[in-house]
Amino acid sequence: MTNRTSLFTDHYELTMLQAALAGGHADRRCVFEAFTRRLPEGRRYGVVAGTGRFLDALADFTFGPEEIDFLRETKVVNEQTLQWLTDYRFSGDIWGYAEGECYFPGSPLLIVESTFAEGVILETLLLSILNHDSAVAAAASRMTATAGDRPCIEMGSRRTHEESAVAAARAAYIAGFGSTSNLEAGRRHGIPTRGTAAHSFTLLHDSEREAFAAQLQSLGLDTTLLVDTYDVTAAVELAVELAGPGLGGVRLDSGDLVSQAHEVRAQLDGLGARDTRIVVTSDLDEFAIAALQAAPVDAYGVGTRVVTGSGAPAAGMVYKLVSREGADGKFEGVAKASKDKASVGGRKHALRRRNSMGVAHEERIGIDITPTDDGDDRDLLVQLVSDGEVQVPTDAHTAREHHTASRAELPTKGLRLSQGEPAIRTVYEDEASRTEVEGD
Amino acid sequence: MTNRTSLFTDHYELTMLQAALAGGHADRRCVFEAFTRRLPEGRRYGVVAGTGRFLDALADFTFGPEEIDFLRETKVVNEQTLQWLTDYRFSGDIWGYAEGECYFPGSPLLIVESTFAEGVILETLLLSILNHDSAVAAAASRMTATAGDRPCIEMGSRRTHEESAVAAARAAYIAGFGSTSNLEAGRRHGIPTRGTAAHSFTLLHDSEREAFAAQLQSLGLDTTLLVDTYDVTAAVELAVELAGPGLGGVRLDSGDLVSQAHEVRAQLDGLGARDTRIVVTSDLDEFAIAALQAAPVDAYGVGTRVVTGSGAPAAGMVYKLVSREGADGKFEGVAKASKDKASVGGRKHALRRRNSMGVAHEERIGIDITPTDDGDDRDLLVQLVSDGEVQVPTDAHTAREHHTASRAELPTKGLRLSQGEPAIRTVYEDEASRTEVEGD
Numbered sequence: 001m002t003n004r005t006s007l008f009t010d011h012y013e014l015t016m017l018q019a020a021l022a023g024g025h026a027d028r029r030c031v032f033e034a035f036t037r038r039l040p041e042g043r044r045y046g047v048v049a050g051t052g053r054f055l056d057a058l059a060d061f062t063f064g065p066e067e068i069d070f071l072r073e074t075k076v077v078n079e080q081t082l083q084w085l086t087d088y089r090f091s092g093d094i095w096g097y098a099e100g101e102c103y104f105p106g107s108p109l110l111i112v113e114s115t116f117a118e119g120v121i122l123e124t125l126l127l128s129i130l131n132h133d134s135a136v137a138a139a140a141s142r143m144t145a146t147a148g149d150r151p152c153i154e155m156g157s158r159r160t161h162e163e164s165a166v167a168a169a170r171a172a173y174i175a176g177f178g179s180t181s182n183l184e185a186g187r188r189h190g191i192p193t194r195g196t197a198a199h200s201f202t203l204l205h206d207s208e209r210e211a212f213a214a215q216l217q218s219l220g221l222d223t224t225l226l227v228d229t230y231d232v233t234a235a236v237e238l239a240v241e242l243a244g245p246g247l248g249g250v251r252l253d254s255g256d257l258v259s260q261a262h263e264v265r266a267q268l269d270g271l272g273a274r275d276t277r278i279v280v281t282s283d284l285d286e287f288a289i290a291a292l293q294a295a296p297v298d299a300y301g302v303g304t305r306v307v308t309g310s311g312a313p314a315a316g317m318v319y320k321l322v323s324r325e326g327a328d329g330k331f332e333g334v335a336k337a338s339k340d341k342a343s344v345g346g347r348k349h350a351l352r353r354r355n356s357m358g359v360a361h362e363e364r365i366g367i368d369i370t371p372t373d374d375g376d377d378r379d380l381l382v383q384l385v386s387d388g389e390v391q392v393p394t395d396a397h398t399a400r401e402h403h404t405a406s407r408a409e410l411p412t413k414g415l416r417l418s419q420g421e422p423a424i425r426t427v428y429e430d431e432a433s434r435t436e437v438e439g440d
Numbered sequence: 441m442t443n444r445t446s447l448f449t450d451h452y453e454l455t456m457l458q459a460a461l462a463g464g465h466a467d468r469r470c471v472f473e474a475f476t477r478r479l480p481e482g483r484r485y486g487v488v489a490g491t492g493r494f495l496d497a498l499a500d501f502t503f504g505p506e507e508i509d510f511l512r513e514t515k516v517v518n519e520q521t522l523q524w525l526t527d528y529r530f531s532g533d534i535w536g537y538a539e540g541e542c543y544f545p546g547s548p549l550l551i552v553e554s555t556f557a558e559g560v561i562l563e564t565l566l567l568s569i570l571n572h573d574s575a576v577a578a579a580a581s582r583m584t585a586t587a588g589d590r591p592c593i594e595m596g597s598r599r600t601h602e603e604s605a606v607a608a609a610r611a612a613y614i615a616g617f618g619s620t621s622n623l624e625a626g627r628r629h630g631i632p633t634r635g636t637a638a639h640s641f642t643l644l645h646d647s648e649r650e651a652f653a654a655q656l657q658s659l660g661l662d663t664t665l666l667v668d669t670y671d672v673t674a675a676v677e678l679a680v681e682l683a684g685p686g687l688g689g690v691r692l693d694s695g696d697l698v699s700q701a702h703e704v705r706a707q708l709d710g711l712g713a714r715d716t717r718i719v720v721t722s723d724l725d726e727f728a729i730a731a732l733q734a735a736p737v738d739a740y741g742v743g744t745r746v747v748t749g750s751g752a753p754a755a756g757m758v759y760k761l762v763s764r765e766g767a768d769g770k771f772e773g774v775a776k777a778s779k780d781k782a783s784v785g786g787r788k789h790a791l792r793r794r795n796s797m798g799v800a801h802e803e804r805i806g807i808d809i810t811p812t813d814d815g816d817d818r819d820l821l822v823q824l825v826s827d828g829e830v831q832v833p834t835d836a837h838t839a840r841e842h843h844t845a846s847r848a849e850l851p852t853k854g855l856r857l858s859q860g861e862p863a864i865r866t867v868y869e870d871e872a873s874r875t876e877v878e879g880d
């Protein structure tokens with residue numbers, strides 16, 4: 001097994017490559033663009049995540065003997081194409097929104113400038129990573145925005161594919177989660193890992209007393225005890241009896257979390273355990289977090305809903321050829337006409353228009369032109385790859401900082417959880433007239 | 441980078457292990473069970489998938505120097521625990537439903553019999569794989585059941601994590617899909633791969649004529665041409681003009697697919713291309729397939745909705761300690777009391793009760809007993825692992841055959857797409873009285 005990423009690719013990309021090589025246009029210079037036509041229903045902003053993972057995966061996007069043998073044996077493509085793939089290494093340029101950036105319908109999230117052949121075969125890998133990671137980040141960002149200063153802990157690994165789990169932990173961290181339960185995410189991406197205890201640990205023992213004592217003995221007073229295996233009130237009483245008022249935390253994982261949080265807080269305070277934290281888990285999402293914000297809760301553990309994008313498990317990004325070299329050697333915008341899936345041709349440039357207070361009010365997208373900066377605007381496209389070489393950091397920490405700054409620019413209505421329009425409007429501007437065309 | 445799977449694990453499993461090792465109960469014999477309390481809303485059956493992947497992953501669930509170093513540096517667990525992990529290799533027994541089996545609320549899908557220590561640390565990996573793969577398989581099975589003899593092609597790679605995409609292609613294949621677009625799924629799991637062409641291929645060329653000619657020239661007449669980049673009627677006309685009546689297929693990817701399929705079929709037939717297939721794609725799911733069944737369509741390409749579980753991206757399985765050795769050395773059933781998340785203690789056995797025609801009518805689950813076979817029933821639990829050694833094939837082809845047979849046993853109402861109750865009821869039976877307890 002290799003770490004090559006080149007077969008995370010749809011069959012048709014390689015057959016298109018074959019046809020283009022045979023037909024003579026494989027080397028035409030092209031511009032491909034990843035964007036989304038709309039946000040998931042009711043969402044007010046998206047969050048770019050996965051860019052760093054894509055750039056890392058790009059370095060491993062090569063075809064070695066194992067990949068070539070497979071493609072030859074299964075007759076996916078012909079020998080001319082196999083030869084081309086053997087020599088392949090992406091040598092073009094890639095521009096894109098910085099990882100962690102908020103985005104809107106039509107935002108040109110990733111722009112690949114290369115020959116047709118070099119760019120077309122990246123489609124699946126690029127979209128897989130961006131669609132997954134951005135879906136998680138968008139959901140996570142709504143959760144952390146709602147949770148405010150209270151930390152969110154990502155603990156959804158068991159509800160998604162084992163590798164998705166690692167990527168989801170990274171995406172959630174970028175969107176403001178403080179830690180994850182996933183150890184591989186800790187190792188691979190340097191994200192802090194955290195854990196409490198499961199019901200099985202209590203049930204292993206002959207009594208809850210024995211279980212709590214064993215956990216405290218081994219993990220210390222700062223551990224978090226799970227108190228809802230049998231009776232919450234009795235378990236909290238027992239926990240403080242065994243640990244004293246210095247107990248780190250208790251976890252509630254079932255029942256009416258709002259009323260229980262109030263009851264447990266009162267009980268803990270009554271026992272003198274005023275600094276003991278209350279961690280709540282159990283099917284939390286951004287709405288449940290909102291409902292708990294007035295309750296005395298110290299941290300939210302979020303599972304299924306964050307790793308599955310809280311109802312929107314894929315970000316809906318597509319990757320389209322938007323411009324290419326013509327027979328005369330000049331670039332021309334191209335777009336398909338399919339009514340319900342139209343795309344906007346041309347190489348895009350993008351500014352986030354901000355008012356003098358730094359509040360964003362418009363996504364201004366120039367088609368083959370750079371929109372005029374009116375003084376407070378922010379250029380959104382960063383050169384990520386130059387002649388095949390990655391130009392930016394690909395770590396989650398940098399992206400996390402960027403997300404914090406980007407989200408802080410949104411108008412307050414953009415952070416509402418209720419269904420609504422995108423937080424800012426998308427406006428296209430083109431060369432001929434610099435007329436403004438409202439986004440779809 | 442290693443292929444070890446041991447860090448696809450939640451932090452708390454290792455800290456529980458540490459506390460259990462220190463507390464002295466780590467070696468208690470235990471029974472863990474993976475099951476689901478309910479099916480996704482309105483679904484009538486679930487489909488077990490991922491069992492084979494889990495068994496393969498189990499062989500790689502070891503802690504090598506890289507994993508131990510990470511755990512030491514980040515102080516996740518103490519030296520005693522690291523030593524134990526260094527020596528770890530699962531040595532217990534695992535029973536479970538055969539991969540591809542249909543299941544219902546409470547079905548004991550996987551039963552792990554081992555010490556607490558050996559079984560508890562498998563939780564995350566086991567659930568990640570089963571929850572993801574089963575979610576995809578359940579959605580895919582509804583699609584293939586609805587599509588009948590028409591082949592379904594899985595092409596959702598771009599809408600899910602790149603590794604999930606491979607697993608999703610495998611799960612969809614188990615549930616009856618005929619092929620996938622994903623090349624890695626072809627290599628890793630031997631699933632047939634297929635592809636057509638994208639709009640970018642047409643847009644690369646100076647005209648649709650030039651694009652079609654290049655594709656036909658390189659890939660042969662049996663290729664499938666994408667005909668909705670500009671005008672469908674003109675494209676179909678052109679396709680047959682260039683390829684002749686022997687053209688393999690055309691793909692429709694936008695618009696009203698039902699009416700277009702009728703129009704294109706009539707046009708193809710009028711041009712003598714009676715055997716040219718019509719492949720439809722574009723946001724298909726089981727309901728869209730049902731709506732297209734009366735239209736002249738030859739194959740369905742399904743993307744986003746199959747890889748994201750068609751609205752239920754995680755199967756909702758949990759992994760619970762249900763029985764363990766007590767102080768007296770005897771096994772006793774254990775269960776937590778949390779009202780909304782109760783579990784049923786005891787080691788389970790399971791039969792699919794069938795009538796004399798072979799139609800399933802009940803999921804009979806024995807708690808610490810084997811339910812009596814009334815002559816037409818089918819034992820559901822297979823020994824998957826014995827003393828740490830895998831006992832069954834782990835490939836997708838075997839599971840696919842099993843799914844076909846298992847689904848064929850369901851009562852016809854179980855295959856309806858409308859929201860409904862599980863196709864058969866779950867009944868528990870226990871030792872003391874052999875009384876029957878209705879499932880939750």
